[in-house]
Amino acid sequence: METLLAFLTVFTQPELLLLVGLGTFAGVYVGAIPGLSVTMAVSILISFTFSWDVYPAISLMIGIFMGGVYGGSRTAILLNIPGAPSAIATALDGYPMAQRGEAGTAIGVTTVMSFFGGFLGIAVLALAAPVVSDFALKFQPRDYMLLAVLGILLVGSLSSGSLVKGIFAGALGIAIGAVGRDPLTFTERFTFDLSIMQSGISFIAVMIGMFGVSEALMQLHHVDKTAVRQKITRIVPSFGTIRKHLPLSLQTSTIGVIIGALPGTGGDIAALMAYDHAKRVTKKPERPFGQGAMEGLVAPETANNAAVGGAFIPMMTLGIPGDAVTAIMIGALFIHGLNPGPMLMIDQPDMFWFIVGALVSANFFMLLFGLTGIKLFTKIVEMPRAVLIPLIMLLSIVGAYAVNNSITDVYWMLGFGFFGYFMRHYGYPLGPVILGVILSRLLDDNWRRAIISEREDLGRFFHGIVTSPLSLVLFIAVILIFVSQTPLWARAKKKLLGDPAEEGTL
Amino acid sequence: MSRIETDHHDGTSDATPGGYEAQRRPGELVFGALMVIGSLVLLWNAYGISGFEALSAPGSVPMATTAVMVITSVIIFLHDLRLPRVAGETVARDILPGVVVIIALLLVAYGFLLRPLGFLPTSALFLIVSLKLLARRGWLWTVSISVGSLVLIWVIFRIIFTVLMPAGIVPEAELIQTFRNLFSGGQ
Numbered sequence: 210m211e212t213l214l215a216f217l218t219v220f221t222q223p224e225l226l227l228l229v230g231l232g233t234f235a236g237v238y239v240g241a242i243p244g245l246s247v248t249m250a251v252s253i254l255i256s257f258t259f260s261w262d263v264y265p266a267i268s269l270m271i272g273i274f275m276g277g278v279y280g281g282s283r284t285a286i287l288l289n290i291p292g293a294p295s296a297i298a299t300a301l302d303g304y305p306m307a308q309r310g311e312a313g314t315a316i317g318v319t320t321v322m323s324f325f326g327g328f329l330g331i332a333v334l335a336l337a338a339p340v341v342s343d344f345a346l347k348f349q350p351r352d353y354m355l356l357a358v359l360g361i362l363l364v365g366s367l368s369s370g371s372l373v374k375g376i377f378a379g380a381l382g383i384a385i386g387a388v389g390r391d392p393l394t395f396t397e398r399f400t401f402d403l404s405i406m407q408s409g410i411s412f413i414a415v416m417i418g419m420f421g422v423s424e425a426l427m428q429l430h431h432v433d434k435t436a437v438r439q440k441i442t443r444i445v446p447s448f449g450t451i452r453k454h455l456p457l458s459l460q461t462s463t464i465g466v467i468i469g470a471l472p473g474t475g476g477d478i479a480a481l482m483a484y485d486h487a488k489r490v491t492k493k494p495e496r497p498f499g500q501g502a503m504e505g506l507v508a509p510e511t512a513n514n515a516a517v518g519g520a521f522i523p524m525m526t527l528g529i530p531g532d533a534v535t536a537i538m539i540g541a542l543f544i545h546g547l548n549p550g551p552m553l554m555i556d557q558p559d560m561f562w563f564i565v566g567a568l569v570s571a572n573f574f575m576l577l578f579g580l581t582g583i584k585l586f587t588k589i590v591e592m593p594r595a596v597l598i599p600l601i602m603l604l605s606i607v608g609a610y611a612v613n614n615s616i617t618d619v620y621w622m623l624g625f626g627f628f629g630y631f632m633r634h635y636g637y638p639l640g641p642v643i644l645g646v647i648l649s650r651l652l653d654d655n656w657r658r659a660i661i662s663e664r665e666d667l668g669r670f671f672h673g674i675v676t677s678p679l680s681l682v683l684f685i686a687v688i689l690i691f692v693s694q695t696p697l698w699a700r701a702k703k704k705l706l707g708d709p710a711e712e713g714t715l
Numbered sequence: 716m717s718r719i720e721t722d723h724h725d726g727t728s729d730a731t732p733g734g735y736e737a738q739r740r741p742g743e744l745v746f747g748a749l750m751v752i753g754s755l756v757l758l759w760n761a762y763g764i765s766g767f768e769a770l771s772a773p774g775s776v777p778m779a780t781t782a783v784m785v786i787t788s789v790i791i792f793l794h795d796l797r798l799p800r801v802a803g804e805t806v807a808r809d810i811l812p813g814v815v816v817i818i819a820l821l822l823v824a825y826g827f828l829l830r831p832l833g834f835l836p837t838s839a840l841f842l843i844v845s846l847k848l849l850a851r852r853g854w855l856w857t858v859s860i861s862v863g864s865l866v867l868i869w870v871i872f873r874i875i876f877t878v879l880m881p882a883g884i885v886p887e888a889e890l891i892q893t894f895r896n897l898f899s900g901g902q
Contacts, residue, residue, distance in 0.1 A: 257878055371736075373794075377750070377787035383780040384757055391773035398764050398777055399757065422822070429815050432849055595850035599842050600864055602822060607868070610829070611878040619826050627819060634810055635743045636734020649776075657771040665770050 215559035216566040218264065225268045229567055232272020233574035239273060240280025240296075247277030248533045249424055249601070252416040255541045256608035263545040263560075268567050270541060274534050275571035278476050278513050279323040279579060286315045286506075295476035295513035298484035302498065302505030309501060317446040318503060319510040320579030322458055326511030327572040329462040330469065330518025334525075335565050337470075341526040342554035350658035351673060353527075355683035357652040360529050361644050362690045372691075374637045382645015383652060385410055392650075393657065405617050412646045414609045414621040416537055419639045421605040422626025425598050427633055432594050444580055450503070457487060457504055458511040465512030469519025475532025475640075476513035476520075483512030514575075518568060524549055525561055528651065533640050536647045738801040742810050747792040754784035814848070821845055833883015838865050 219225045239250045250273050258266035281296030286303035299319065306315040348356075361379035362372075388399045389409025400406035461483035468479035487498075487508035494502040516532070523529040528550035530536035542549050547560060554561055609622035629639055663669040674680040692698050734740060758781040764774030807813075821841055828837045842861035850857065872878040873887075882888065 257872060260877070371791075373787045373790050377784055377791065380780040380783040380787065384761075384777060384784065387777045387780070394773045396764060396773040398773060399760055401760065426815055426818065429818060429849075430809075430812070432814070593850065596846065596860060596864075598818075598849065599845040600868075602818075602845075603838055603842065603865075603868065606822075606825060606829070607834075607872055607878065607880065610880060611872075614879055616826070616830050616881075619829065623822055623826055626822075630815075631742075631746055631810075633733050635740060635746050653776040656776055660770045660775075667770065 212558065212562050215562035218559075218563050219268060219566040219570050222264075225264055225567070226570060228265050228268040229272040229570045230574045232269040232274075233276035233571045234272075234578050236273035236276020236278075237280035237283070237575065237578050238276075240277035241283040246420065246424060247274055248537065249417075249421045250277060251534050251537045252413065252420050253604050253608040255537055255544070256413055256417070256612045258541070259544045259612060263542070263547065264563060266541060266545065267538070267564060270538055271564065271567040272571045272574065274538075275327060275514070275517055275568065276575055276578070278517055279320070279327075279510075279575050282319045282323070282506075282510055283316065286312055286319065295480050295516075296509070297477065298480045298509035299506060301484070302496075302500070302502045305496075305499070305501035306503075306506070311501070313444045314446060314450075315506055317444040317580065318450060318454075319506055320444075320576060321446055321451055322454070322507050322510045323514040323579065324572055324576040325455075325458055326462045326465055327514035327517060327575065328569075329459075329511075330466050330515035331565060331568045331572065332518070333466045333470075333515075334518040334521050334568070338522050338526050338561065339554060341522060342551045345526050345551035346555075347679065348527075348551075349673075349677065349680065350655040350662065351670065352677075352680050352683055354652055354655040354659055355674075355680060355687060356527060356529055357648040357655070359683060359687050359690070360523075360648060361641050362687060371636060372695075375641050378632070378637050378639070379641035379645045382642040382647075383649045384645075385415060385642070386412070386646040386649020387653065393654075410621055410646075411609075411612060411615075411618045412540055412643075413612050414618040415625050415646055416540070416643055417605050417609050418622040418625030418627075419629040419632075419642060420533070421601060421608070422623065423629030423633055423639070425601040425605070426626065426630045428594055428598050432598065454503065454507045457491070458507050460490070461486060461508040461512045462515040465515030466519040468512070469516025469532070470522040475534070476516040479516040479519075480509035480513040483508040514572075521564065521568070525564065526551060526554060528553075530644060530647055533643055536643050539647055735801055737798065739795050739798040740801055740810065741804050741806045744792070744795050747788065747795050750788040751785070751792050754781060754788045757781040758785050817848060818845060829883075830881050831883060833885045833887070834880035835865070835869065835885045835887070836883065838868075 219229060236247065236250070240247055251270050254270060254273065255266075258269060278295050282299045282303065285296040285300035286307050303315045303319070306312065361382070362376065384399065388406060390396065390400075390407055391398055397407060464483045464486055465476070465479040468482055469475065484505060487504045491498075491502070491504045494504050496502050498505050520530070520532045520535045524535040524539055528539065528548070530539050539549050542553075547553060547557065605622065605626070606619055609618045610616065612618060629642075632639060632642075659673075660667075660670055663673060674684050734743070758778070761774055761777035761781045764777055765772035766774065768774070804810075821844060825837055825841045828840075832840075839861060842865055843857055846852075846861050847854070847857045873880065874891075
């Protein structure tokens with residue numbers, strides 16, 4: 210009964226429902242405007258809502274998350290510019306459809322399929338999270354440590370870039386998270402004897418800099434690009450169209466939930482993998498992939514929204530973020546005095562069920578806003594980047610300052626913004642840095658707990674790993690991810706299977 | 716999974732982190748070298764925290780992570796060294812064009828002026844200069860868009876979200892109080 214009440218909180222309190230609706234509405238537009246990402250929006254928003262109660266703050270963020278993941282598909286279809294990274298695959302077939310004058314159909318299908326995928330993801334979250342949480346109670350400190358390492362490694366290995374750069378970025382994030390006084394011994398770490406370093410680096414400043422300022426600086430390269438107007442007629446898709454693609458959407462939703470649930474991955478990777486899957490399983494698409502295949506829209510759109518629910522599973526049950534946005538939301542929960550992880554599910558199950566309820570309502574709002582307001586949408590999306598970019602920068606500065614009323618945070622934010630800009634240019638993923646900052650404390654505390662409990666003996670520590678099935682599985686997963694990305698593995702695979710995969714990918 | 720290329724290989728997300736796989740972008744080697752040097756400095760600093768005192772010492776994780784940074788940054792640097800430089804790209808055009816440098820300098824200036832001048836005048840200056848530079852429109856358009864959006868942001872964040880920003884030379888609190896008095900009939 211209490212579970213149901215917590216679930217229904219958002220539906221029974223008009224203020225919360227309004228905030229979810231407002232968030233979803235804003236999310237659809239934030240996601241749709243190239244240059245504004247959901248991660249950026251949520252990271253900036255966290256600094257403005259930290260003084261709010263936890264329910265309203267989370268309601269707004271969840272709305273933006275859900276709406277933003279969907280919103281990117283709009284400009285991907287209309288302008289061939291994915292508004293959000295999770296809509297990159299959508300552009301491949303969506304834009305050719307728009308060029309044939311079928312933009313309305315494409316938008317309608319993506320909206321309904323996003324709703325379907327989102328709903329499936331939330332259902333899996335509601336069913337699986339309590340089980341995972343019970344299981345997580347058996348975790349030893351060494352398991353948490355291994356899980357943190359796994360999360361950081363996964364984000365590097367699943368992105369299409371270099372694993373070594375991913376590991377570097379993750380390690381950098383851990384080092385940034387360690388700056389300041391050690392909470393256990395009060396020893397100064399990486400402070401360089403500077404008093405401003407003693408309180409550490411605000412992870413919100415790092416997030417806003419890396420995702421907000423660096424992205425805005427990046428958009429300066431495309432400042433002269435203008436929006437192309439489209440004529441849109443029918444939006445609501447026919448029942449036959451939906452029914453025809455239901456089997457594929459079920460498969461790709463499953464891919465979305467699983468990828469979303471893997472620590473460190475998100476809707477962008479889920480969408481690309483689902484698109485790949487659709488290409489492999491669809492024998493006879495009405496049109497070839499890349500030239501307007503409906504399956505090419507259905508797959509990424511169900512998967513990226515299903516990944517939202519999936520991303521909340523590790524976040525709520527283990528305190529490990531599923532993707533960059535949930536990393537920021539973990540930060541939001543910390544700020545509100547909550548500690549995401551298995552104990553949150555036991556001590557405050559109402560928070561979990563409230564989040565599930567908020568996700569469900571956001572999903573309905575997404576369907577509503579997705580199928581309506583297209584004229585307003587085209588107006589907002591046509592906003593020139595020359596206006597948008599300075600405003601994003603201004604909001605980033607306000608956001609960084611607002612958390613601690615500290616000008617130092619603004620300097621950190623700008624520094625990380627400039628650094629993130631170069632990282633983007635040279636192929637260093639930013640996600641592991643943020644994951645590293647968030648997971649730094651978890652990794653550090655649990656390593657020290659684990660090694661102290663083994664009387665500072667590395668031999669006993671490894672013995673503990675090989676004799677505990679859970680630790681062993683996690684340890685093997687860490688090793689496998691690492692080894693599978695090495696050139697040596699690629700060469701061995703090529704030799705054994707004749708795999709044409711490129712060698713030398715670091 | 717196939718790689719989806721972006722316009723400038725500048726990394727739209729973690730699924731497509733930017734750069735080239737088999738080529739080196741201009742300035743990439745310098746960035747890589749700086750990462751190696753920075754990692755070495757951090758490793759040295761991490762060693763200074765507690766040395767090899769104990770496995771559970773406060774410096775153990777910082778030492779391990781910075782050691783990983785040194786190893787990976789050296790691998791990246793050596794890998795980049797072997798790669799051919801990408802043709803047709805320059806630092807001035809593709810990595811640090813003038814507009815990026817100017818906006819970055821404006822941001823730094825904004826950061827330094829925020830405290831002494833206050834939020835409203837600094838933001839107005841920043842918006843007007845950057846909009847004029849980016850949009851290349853007339854002064855009337857630039858000033859009205861800048862001031863209009865600044866007022867909107869100020870109302871949303873200062874009044875609705877009650878975010879406190881440096882007041883500087885503008886008597887913000889007095890202004891707000893005056894408006895409050897006006898709307899409450901002076902009570």
